[in-house]
Amino acid sequence: MKFALKFISVLLTFTLLIAALATYILVDFTPAAPANQDERVVNDVTQLNPISVSKVIRPVTSAEVIAAIAKTTGPVSIGGGRNSQGGQTAYPDSLHIDMRDFNKVIDLNVEEKWVTVQAGIRWRDLQEIIDKHDLSVKIMQTYANFTxxxxxxxNVHGRYIGEGPMIRSIRSFKIVVADGSEILVDRNSHPDLYFGAIGGYGSLGVITEVTLWLESNTKVRRQTQDMLVSEYPVFFSSEIRNNDHVVFHNADLFPPAYSSVRSVSWLQTTDDLTVDDRLISSNAEYWWQPKVAAFVAESTFGKWLRQHVLEPVLYSFDAVQWRNYEASYDIRELEPTSRERFTYALREYFVPVDRFADFVPKMRAIFQKSDANIINVSIRHALADSGSMLAWAPEEVFAFVVYYRQGTDVQSRADVAKWSGEMIDATLSVGGRYYLPYQLHASRAQFEQAYPGVSKLREVKKRYDPESRFTNLLVEKYVVSSSSL
Structure with missing residues (x-):
């Protein structure tokens, strides 16, 4: 009887949802903008930052990387999945090293739980290999498409509890610097390169090989709880932070009121699986997910429907699956049919854990005043960075990951730049920092305040790259340039 009532409830809910979405889904088949066929125009996922480079190479060996640097004299830019969103992977008229074919697993130690890979390998391809040995990535983004x-x-992070920046999982790596030498780097050998290149945005050289610590793959069970945003810090401290069973955790803060959150945790379990697949299929089709995301972005009603109907139905079912399955999401599930008129982008702000209550009202006021089309704010947690020069977590922080939609016209870009600058000021006012892989709207003064360690990075760059060959738009604007504030 209980199951029958639940089934009827779910069926009615989805009927209402489909009725609301039907017209939107059926008519919104806007053809995607044609892909740019010129490989010398390097763009990112937002399609807002096309950059013309002089030449593109796709190496498969370190020797090819070394030769490319030795035989040229101009600027060099480095790209992988191209998911940074502000020109962090390219520079005008540079030699662009596209690392996506540099993607082999070099060594795997199952007993000691570490793996050495070529730097261009995508997380999803690595997961295919280590899953066979019941191993899992220790720290990565939510989506597995990145290199x-x-x-x-x-220096990414994810939803992993008891972790933080990726630097906490890196054993060592190799980097090719400007004189053509390939250097093996770890915390004790060449620590200047280790702490400079991690989170250094390609400013010091080309990362060729990376050795990562791994974890065991386990089964995880989903657990959700709704609450007021004011209740979240105490909930997190008492229920999540020191709970050794929690593997993944985030809390979704719902726009446009930003007053309620939904905690979503995945805890280790021995329960029977509800999903037998060990990984999400790399060939999965995503046709309705982008449509629903677009529908949510279109209106306040869409956002209400997501919070009060769609997700409650989704979370009404038990979910037990493998850790690797939960870590193998594909960004195609969010990719719109076209980015010609509108595009989707990210921002992220890191706030000391004891300043949570100070930051949220500031963020709410900025978003509501600017009428920013925020789709979701995902609250994550990170332990302190272990010493990277551009550390975004010099202390324990909450990360506010902001996913939004914007127009591609000039005025829309200006509007985003305005509220982005205001959000950076709000973050700095509570002792926090903003994340660097996104559009370059921060002023030089804001950057210097958020990342005082850049002075050390500049010193290391002068030693290993005295002619500043390794560059991109971010490096040029904030690291290399010596213009006044």
Missing amino acids: VGGSLSV
Whole structure:
């Protein structure tokens, strides 16, 4: 009887949802903008930052990387999955090293739980190999399309509890510097390169190989709880932070009121699986997910429907699956049919854990005043960075990951730049920092305040790259340039 009532409830809910979405889904088959066929125009996922480079190479060996640097004299830019969103992977008229074919597993130690890979390998391809040995990535983004080298270069994090920046999982790596030498780097050998290149956005050289610590693959069970945003810090401290069973955790803060959150945790379990697949299929089709995401972005009603109907139905079912399955999401599930008129982008702000209550009202006021089309704010947690020069977590922080939609016209870009600058100021006012892989709207003064360790990075760059060959738009604007504030 209980199951029958639940089934009827779910069926009625989905009927209402389909009725609301039907017209939108059926009519919104806008053809995607044609792909740019010129490989010398390097763009990112937002399609807002096309950059013309002079030449593109796709190496498969370190020798090819070394030769390319030795035989040229101009600027060099480095790209992988191209998911950074502000020109962090390219520079005008540079030699662009596209690392996506540099993607082999070099060594795997199952007993000691570490793996060495070429830097251009995508997390999803690595998962295919280590899953066979019941191993899992220790720290990575939610989505598995990114390359390992690119993730190292921006010092990523994910939803992992008891972890934080990717630097906490990196055993060592190799980097090719401007004189053509390939150097093996770890915390004790060449620590200047280790702490400079991790989160250094390709400013010091080309990362060629990375050795990562791994974890065991386990079964995880989903657990959700709704609450007021004001209740979340105490909930997190008492129920999540020191709970050794929690593997993944985030809390979704719902726009446009930003007053309620939904905690979503995945805890280790021995329960029977509800999903037998060990990984999400790399060939999965995503036709309705982008449509629903677009519908949610279109209106306040869409956002209400997501919070009060769609997700409650989704979370009404038990979910037990493998850790690797939960870590193998594909960004194609969010990709719109076209980015010609509108595009989707990210921002992220890191706030000391004891300043949570100070930051949220500031964020709410900025988003509501600017009428920003925020789709979701995902609250994550990270332990302190272990010493990277551009550390975004010098202390324990909450990360506010902002997913939004914007127009591609000039005025829309200006509007985003305005509220982005205001959000950076709000973050700095509570002792926090903003994340660097996104559009370059921060002023030089804001960057210097958020990342005082850049002075050390500049010193290391002068030693290993005295002619500043390794560059991109971010490096040029904030690291290399000596213009006044």
